[in-house]
Amino acid sequence: MKIVHTFEEARDDARGRLGLVPTMGFLHEGHLSLVEKAASVSDFTVVTIFVNPLQFSDEGDLETYPRDLERDATLAEAAGADLVVAPSVAYMYPEPLRTFVTVAGATASMEGLHRPGHFEGVATVVAKLFAGIRPDMAFFGRKDAQQLAVISTVAQDLSFPVRVVGCPVVREQDGLALSSRNIRLDSSHRADARALSIGLMHGADLIESGLDDASELTHRTAQSISDAGDVAIDYVELADAATALPVGNVGGRQFLAVAARVGPVRLLDSISIDDGVVDRGLVLSSPSILYGGS
Ligand code: AMP
Secondary structure, X not given: OOEEOOHHHHHHHOOOOEEEEXXXXXXXXXXXXXXXXXXXXXXXXXXXXXXXXXXXXXXXXXXXOOOOHHHHHHHHHHOOOOEEEOOOHHHHOOOOOOOOOOOOOOOOOOHHHHOOOHHHHHHHHHHHHHHHHOOOEEEEEHHHHHHHHHHHHHHHHOOOOOEEEEEOOEEOOOOOEOOHHHHHOOHHHHHHHHHHHHHHHHHHHHHHOXXXXXXXXXXXXXXXXXXXXXXXXXXXXXXXXXXXXXXXXXXXXXXXXXXXXXXXXXXXEEEEEXXXXXXXXXXXXXXXXXXXXX
């Protein structure tokens, strides 16, 4: 698999309708589902691998974030990618960095409150990827549903000619949403981490049985999470899918999101709702490649 480090090299290689899958690497089946989707509808699929320091507020989290470019390139190629772009921090952010992308509204709740500066980092790096690589389509997971709303807003407000495509959450066999950070959970924390998806699936059941009030839904979902494992919940929120603004009732395109700390790791998960119909995501039929299988 060819790996390049600059946007110029990426544009030289690209041809036809260009699909982009931005990632921070240490790929798992969630990322690979985005690559497969991109490859199925694009002439040329680019996977970017960049651990973006601007979006980390916790220095320790940045330092311990797993990295393995060779492994990622092999996996990306098998999933249908044509090129891996792995820019350096110095290339992406020549000093001094003077321009940042700030999004109002969609960043006012949930991750925006708990991780100050996080979405400015996300919006800035994604704007640079859109400007530098010039994709026709870009693919993002709905696990990070608020991030998807923020990125869609950036594309729309800054007139990037890109279609932003949201894709289903991929889960491990016991329901835990795949995340590169899952490998930092020891066996006891790994067992506790199940609580997030257990709670969300309970929330899904409540929605499907007709519960409509957001505060009762989020309260009962949070209770289910707390009952299922030793986790510290940051929030459980029902929000509009396009604006990421919290809503009072079930209806239209929404997501139910949770963020919680499990031992040393902070995890996010969400389910998508379309007029009361829930998309719970996809579940792997075998253990994840994160744990050393192939
Ligand atoms: P990351 O490498 O964590 O920044 O994620 C890169 C992209 O993969 C983002 O669009 C994420 O939403 C997406 N992603 C991460 N985990 C999953 C998952 N379990 N299912 C689907 N998409 C995911």
